[in-house]
Amino acid sequence: MVVVQRRELTFWERMYLPEIVRGLVITFKKMFEPRVTRQYPEQAMPTTEVTRGQPRLAVKDDGNIACVSCGLCEAACPAYAITIDGQETDRFIEREPERFDIDMLRCILCGFCEEACPKEAIFMSNELELANTTREGLVYDMEQLKRSTSTLQPRIDYVRKINDRW
């Protein structure tokens, strides 16, 4: 059994009104403190390279993506959000995706695809906003997923650093 030891209130505290005034003073001071609200659409959420946003495909300098449509990300995806159809190509890598769709409504932003990728083709970007009026509009195809390497560079460096640990 717990016996709560309550402090005996002083006479001043039992008068009640002085304590109310003290509370009022505190709230009045609060009115002049800096405010913490972020005005979202105008002031976007700050992101870092650790931010795990929506997955995007990194476009290399020659305009191609590194993906060889091995299907590892497709297999790693716990939400079955990724669909890949491969095809042959004359380029050195021999295979490339014909179709690379990510259903952003299924994607849970876990980052397993990024971890699974052996070719440094897919990365978690810092893009967080996702809105559309139809479900179909939120199934992103290859063209919508492509981002230049430069925009993804902080994340790419971060992933390399993490992967170098083991």
Next chain:
Amino acid sequence: MTFLILLIKASLIYGGLLVTAAVMTLAERKISARIQLRIGPNRVGPGGVLQPLADGVKFILKEEITPDGANKGIFRLAPIMAAVPAMLTVAVIPFAGETVIFGLDFGLLSLTDLDIGLLFVLALSGLSVYGVILGGWASNSKYSLLGGLRASAQMVSYELSLIMTALTVVALSGSMDLREIVEVQNTGNPLAWNCFTPVIGQVGLILFVIATFAETNRHPFDFAECEPELVGGFHTEYSSMKFALFFLGEYCAMTVMACLTTVLFLGGYSVPFWEDAPWMVELATFMAKTSFFLFLFIWVRWTLPRFRYDQLMNLGWKVFLPIALANLLLAGAFISLT
């Protein structure tokens, strides 16, 4: 001509009251936001100043729902009963002394100058509790009924202290006419204001302000609403404009009570160190004093937690009433001595 003057006065005063009520809804949200380190509404108009307008439009466009078991007639009557008395009481408040606008002599800037102005205000503000009780009962919902019951018990117990404290002022001023009460205090010396009468004035002011909080159902005494326990209290079942009317009534009552506190204790429209100030200065002084009390209403709401119901009753009957009575007695002694 007198009719025209009356018409202008009426539209000015009622327009002013309704605008004040609208501004209060915005101020409530802005100040609460400030206190909680938020920004508050800022999307409608510059800095959110048109928010009350947007709220009004929204209220009108909402669906009106009448519960199945509700007593339809009384259910509709209740919001009116809540709003009208609060709006009527403003008729006797003197906002400024002799007023002349564009050569038109308006006389005292109040709608009527009743001999028993204070009695009129107290009687009507006592009526506004019926809106709450009837609304709570007619909704046919247990939460509403509980809210209505609480409101009735609370208002009856605090009305007594309110009247006792008002009587103290009547005793000090020797009149129930609000203009007379102001004129007695309007000597150019702010020390003549009732709130500076030694002991009696300060105790009276504090009691009166707290009693007005209970009377207008404001925090920390808003048992009629009491969201965590009673959903929405008496207005749980109300929607659309009916709901808005309750709030209009509440904010109008707050405004009137703030005006009344100013008149009774802070010398109404009397300007410090300037006995015969022009009406505009007097009006501005009155508004400044009233705004302080309106700000206090909001300030206290966002500072204090709600009382417990039994604490409220204890405070009303065992603390406030005896102090108010003692204060009245003291005032009597004070008058017979001076």
